Amino acid sequence: MNTSFFSVLAEPNRLNIVEILSNQPQSVNQIVMKLHIRQPQVSKHLKILADAGVVDVNPIANKRIYALKPQAFKELDLWLKKYRVLWEDRFNALDKVLEKEKQKLKEERR
Amino acid sequence: MNTSFFSVLAEPNRLNIVEILSNQPQSVNQIVMKLHIRQPQVSKHLKILADAGVVDVNPIANKRIYALKPQAFKELDLWLKKYRVLWEDRFNALDKVLEKEKQKLKEERR
DNA sequence: TAATAATATTCCTTGACAGGAATATTCCAT
DNA sequence: ATGGAATATTCCTGTCAAGGAATATTATTA
Numbered sequence: 001m002n003t004s005f006f007s008v009l010a011e012p013n014r015l016n017i018v019e020i021l022s023n024q025p026q027s028v029n030q031i032v033m034k035l036h037i038r039q040p041q042v043s044k045h046l047k048i049l050a051d052a053g054v055v056d057v058n059p060i061a062n063k064r065i066y067a068l069k070p071q072a073f074k075e076l077d078l079w080l081k082k083y084r085v086l087w088e089d090r091f092n093a094l095d096k097v098l099e100k101e102k103q104k105l106k107e108e109r110r
Numbered sequence: 111m112n113t114s115f116f117s118v119l120a121e122p123n124r125l126n127i128v129e130i131l132s133n134q135p136q137s138v139n140q141i142v143m144k145l146h147i148r149q150p151q152v153s154k155h156l157k158i159l160a161d162a163g164v165v166d167v168n169p170i171a172n173k174r175i176y177a178l179k180p181q182a183f184k185e186l187d188l189w190l191k192k193y194r195v196l197w198e199d200r201f202n203a204l205d206k207v208l209e210k211e212k213q214k215l216k217e218e219r220r
Numbered sequence: 221t222a223a224t225a226a227t228a229t230t231c232c233t234t235g236a237c238a239g240g241a242a243t244a245t246t247c248c249a250t
Numbered sequence: 251a252t253g254g255a256a257t258a259t260t261c262c263t264g265t266c267a268a269g270g271a272a273t274a275t276t277a278t279t280a
Contacts, residue, residue, distance in 0.1 A: 003122050010117035011238080022192055028257060041239060043258050060212060062247040062256050070197035077190055080183065082132055087180035121268080138227060151269065153228050172226050172277040222280085229274065237266085244259065250252085 001079040005072060008052040013037055014045045018068065021055065025067030111189040115182060118162040123147055124155045128178065131165065135177035 009015050013035060020026070020034050028046065032039050046066055049055045054072045058065045119125050123145060130136070130144050138156065142149050156176055159165045164182045168175045 001125070003120050003125050006116045006125070007120035010113050010120040012113050013238090015111070015113050015116070022196075029255095037239080038241095039257070040241085040259080044238085047258080059247085064257065068193070068196055073190065073193040074197050077194070080187055080190065083178070083183040084187070086132075086178055087184050123268090139225095147269080148271095149227070150229080150271085154268085157228080169277090174227065223278100224280095225276100225278075227274100227276075230272085232270085232272105233268105235266105235268090238264095240262085242260085242262105244257100246255100246257075248253105248255085250254105 001075065004052045005054065005076060008048055008054055011045070011048075013041070014049060017042070017045055017049065018054065021066060021068045025058070025065050027063040027065055029063070031066070111185065114162050115164065115186060118158055118164055121155070121158075123151070124159060127152070127155055127159065128164065131176060131178045135168070135175050137173040137175055139173075141176070 009018065016035060017031055020031055028039065028042055031046075032042050035042065046055065046057075050057065050066075052072075053069055055066050056069050058067065119128065126145060127141055130141055138149065138152055141156075142152050145152065156165065156167075160167065160176075162182070163179055165176050166179050168177065
């Protein structure tokens with residue numbers, strides 16, 4: 001996992017755009033109408049999202065239909081797998097580590 | 111989902127710290143030794159991570175053991191659920207939307 | 221209590237990035 | 251080819267966040 005996915009979603013308007021596109025692919029103007037920013041900013045954000053591989057474009061007539069790219073989210077899901085043990089593991093690894101640290105301290109003092 | 115989780119992980123060193131902590135909770139110095147930045151920066155990044163609820167601290171002697179907070183990752187997982195249909199759905203919604211847009215255009219021309 | 225280890229904070233500077241405004245580009249219909 | 255609709259790009263400015271350096275704080279040990 002690299003940081004580019006996180007950094008593009010760190011901008012509130014871009015996260016909004018992603019949420020909007022999660023309903024269905026749509027054109028720039030459709031997105032503009034659902035946000036409180038102007039068209040040039042939306043185009044800029046879409047470019048950043050496209051460069052990061054989060055969305056892609058399909059031109060239809062003189063409209064451009066933006067859609068989420070499944071691969072990006074698939075990769076995030078894969079990355080997140082590593083962290084599922086955090087809450088799925090029934091027994092808490094933290095307690096064990098802390099206990100071990102305390103033991104080490106005691107031993108050092110002997 | 112708010113952007114704070116994404117924005118804290120957008121910084122490469124912080125993402126590194128998270129990956130390091132995914133192995134096990136550990137002290138500031140242990141983290142410093144595994145990165146190429148100095149202790150004050152690590153402390154700063156840890157503070158940002160803590161403020162965002164991604165990590166928390168347990169003091170042991172004069173060390174401070176940082177650990178990932180499961181809840182943060184659980185929330186990301188929950189958010190991501192909405193996007194799983196993107197690659198799990200066998201039939202591709204994009205094609206349908208594009209087809210529909212083309213239809214609309216044709217109808218407008220009549 | 222003084223010294224030291226471990227960690228946190230402050231101040232400063234610089235670079236990146238978002239929005240506004242204006243303009244450019246692309247595509248389509250006539 | 252011309253006009254208009256849809257979208258993209260450029261330039262500018264202000265803000266914010268990261269790193270460096272120095273220093274402060276906290277906790278432990280002697």
